[in-house]
Amino acid sequence: MxxxxxxxxxxxxxxxxxxxxxxxxxxxxxxxxxxxxxxxxxxxxxxxxxxxxxxxxxxxxxxxxxxxxxxxxxxxxxxxxxxxxxxxxxxxxxxxxxxxxxxxxxxxxxxxxxxxxxxxxxxxxxxxxxxxxxxxxxxxxxxxxxxxxxxxxxxxxxxxxxxxxxxxxxxxxxxxxxxxxxxxxxxxxxxxxxxxxxxxxxxxxxxxxxxTSFHPSTLSHLHTWLRRVRRSPRPTLMLFAGGATMSPNGPPNIHRSILSQCASTDESICSIADCSRSACDHDPGRYMRPMLRARFCLQPPSDTPTRRSTFDGMIAGCIPVFFEDRSAKSQYDWHMRPEEYREFSVFIAKDEVVWGGLNISRVLMGIGDEEVRRMREKVIEMIPSIIYRGxxxxxxxxxxxxxxxxxxxxxxxxxxxxxxxxxxxx
Structure with a gap:
């Protein structure tokens, strides 16, 4: 050829x-x-x-x-x-x-x-x-x-x-x-x-x-998914999808703080999709279902600032919560304009959580229902621009x-x- x-x-x-x-x-x-x-x-x-x-x-x-x-x-x-x-x-x-x-x-x-x-x-x-x-x-x-x-x-x-x-x-x-x-x-x-x-x-x-794992092949498939995301009930306030086990003697960090706060509250406030030992890598059902039921998805930095989970959560209509700018705001400006981040995401400085004892759920519960609906609609609007079609x-x-x-x-x-x-x- x-x-x-x-x-x-x-x-x-x-x-x-x-x-x-x-x-x-x-x-x-x-x-x-x-x-x-x-x-x-x-x-x-x-x-x-x-x-x-x-x-x-x-x-x-x-x-x-x-x-x-x-x-x-x-x-x-x-x-x-x-x-x-x-x-x-x-x-x-x-x-x-x-x-x-x-x-x-x-x-x-x-x-x-x-x-x-x-x-x-x-x-x-x-x-x-x-x-x-x-x-x-x-x-x-x-x-x-x-x-x-x-x-x-x-x-x-x-x-x-x-x-x-x-x-x-x-x-x-x-x-x-x-x-x-x-x-x-x-x-x-x-x-x-x-x-x-x-x-x-x-x-x-x-x-x-x-x-992500979503690669629509037709306009109808894309619109069907967007309707499902828009109509999905969201009984859980916030979700963390990632490793749920950590060494008991490790140093303080945002990952450890999130797990600690989630462990001390009801699952309607914080839910965990356990992706330990790469359990979620090729099984989108394991994390997409809980993401569809959550209002906010926590996206802390790990070994590096960014996470695939950011995009998985967004295609589920789950509003991302970032803890440092390098996780997304200063990365993907062709796909998510920096000046619009406040319209579709929440920023909480990780130091305020790790060292200041800030309670993440209280911050998120302080956001009104109408503001949450508006932010989610913006996330849904962005879905076509962050997926790779079939x-x-x-x-x-x-x-x-x-x-x-x-x-x-x-x-x-x-x-x-x-x-x-x-x-x-x-």
Whole structure:
């Protein structure tokens, strides 16, 4: 199959109109997909059971990264692994309506590199003491590409379905330091990198939503879910979905404070969806049902500031409660605008809970019913923008709804155009 044969029919029409002097519906939106040898993407899926220290993801690579269906009767719910955003995004790129086989026509270049999967031998395998080597072979390959050399990578982007911290190990760090050095390599300094969690300072990184298990295939399926979310009774004030067991002698932290407060109150005030030992990872029913019954979902930081649970809770219409800005407000501005956070979420500083003894439930009970309804409606309004629709979605869904993928691609193109304009890169 040639690269040109993968270009959507709409793109070919757009190119024909351009050459005929007509209006070009893809003007300023074209993307060129850089070919890579399959060892940088598809072949990596074959090693799905090679790193047992991490997990066996073989059952979850089905349906081009969506995972297997939760049950035979659904076309919208899947057992999606968030670490497989890379093949999911890759599959969606081939459905993008403004692909071009001509790199000179493109506003951006997509690199179909499965960075997270490629990092596994360096993070969990026999090469873990050589993590500074992650990406060197790709960098050498790109150095021979005329498409890469023309703008030194300023118009390139790729997806890495881990936090940026996992790829930010300094090149001069000790051998047992965590992470790989992919984003520290000079060859990738000019790239835009889409990650599930960005750091505060690097301009190259931009956070996109974690994939949830909901991937509607039709507009009707989406609207049916939104109606269910809107009508769902909410007898529980607040819910925490996460690990429910902690060492009795551990240091004070927000996670421990939440568990302590929940243990000392009635379940109608605080409920826990126990996700200890990865029980919830591929079983959306385990947490979606309690989320549908809760008014607020507590989203504390854990090992890193962000959580997939933030997006799971929101698609259930559960109002998120954040305890630090890095958990979402300073992450996902293409999908959730920072100036609107007060309209759909609650912020409680974690230090006030951990050290000040602030009772979370009292804060939430102080929010009036009308305000809660308004916030929930805003959350429901945002659901289409934080989900990744199914690969075989209907024409009406594609045309009427911009999902997380669409907004990410629009954001990438804006970001790259702005950078190239400012740098004067031809």
């Amino acid at each position: 040639t690269a040109a044969s993968l270009i959507p029919f709409f793109s070919l029409i757009a190119i024909s109109l351009l050459r005929a002097g007509g209006a070009d519906p893809c003007s300023g939106r074209y993307i060129f997909i850089q070919h890579l040898p399959p060892r940088f993407n598809r072949d990596l899926l074959a090693d799905c059971a090679a790193y047992p220290v991490w997990q066996d993801f073989c059952p979850y690579k089905a349906n081009l990264g969506l995972g297997p269906k939760t049950h035979n009767g659904t076309s919208s719910w899947f057992r999606t692994d968030p670490y497989l955003l890379e093949p999911l995004f890759h599959a969606r790129m081939y459905q993008y309506p403004c692909l071009t086989p001509d790199p000179d026509l493109a506003s951006a270049v997509f690199l179909p590199y499965y960075a997270s999967l490629h990092s596994l031998p360096f993070l969990f395998g026999p090469d873990q003491n050589y993590s500074i080597a992650h990406g060197l072979d790709l960098a050498r390959l790109l150095s021979d590409s005329s498409v890469y050399r023309r703008r030194h990578g300023h118009d390139y982007f790729f997806v890495a379905s881990r936090t940026a911290l996992d790829f930010s190990r300094p090149l001069d760090s000790r051998p047992d330091a965590w992470g790989t050095s992919l984003l520290e390599l000079p060859a990738f300094f000019n790239f835009t990198v889409l990650v599930t969690e960005s750091r505060a300072w690097p301009w190259q990184e931009h956070a996109v939503p974690y994939p 690969h075989r979605s209907s024409k009406s869904l594609r045309e009427e709804v911009k999902d997380a993928f669409d907004l990410a691609v629009e954001g990438v193109i804006r970001k790259i155009k702005h950078r190239i304009s400012n740098l004067g890169v031809d």
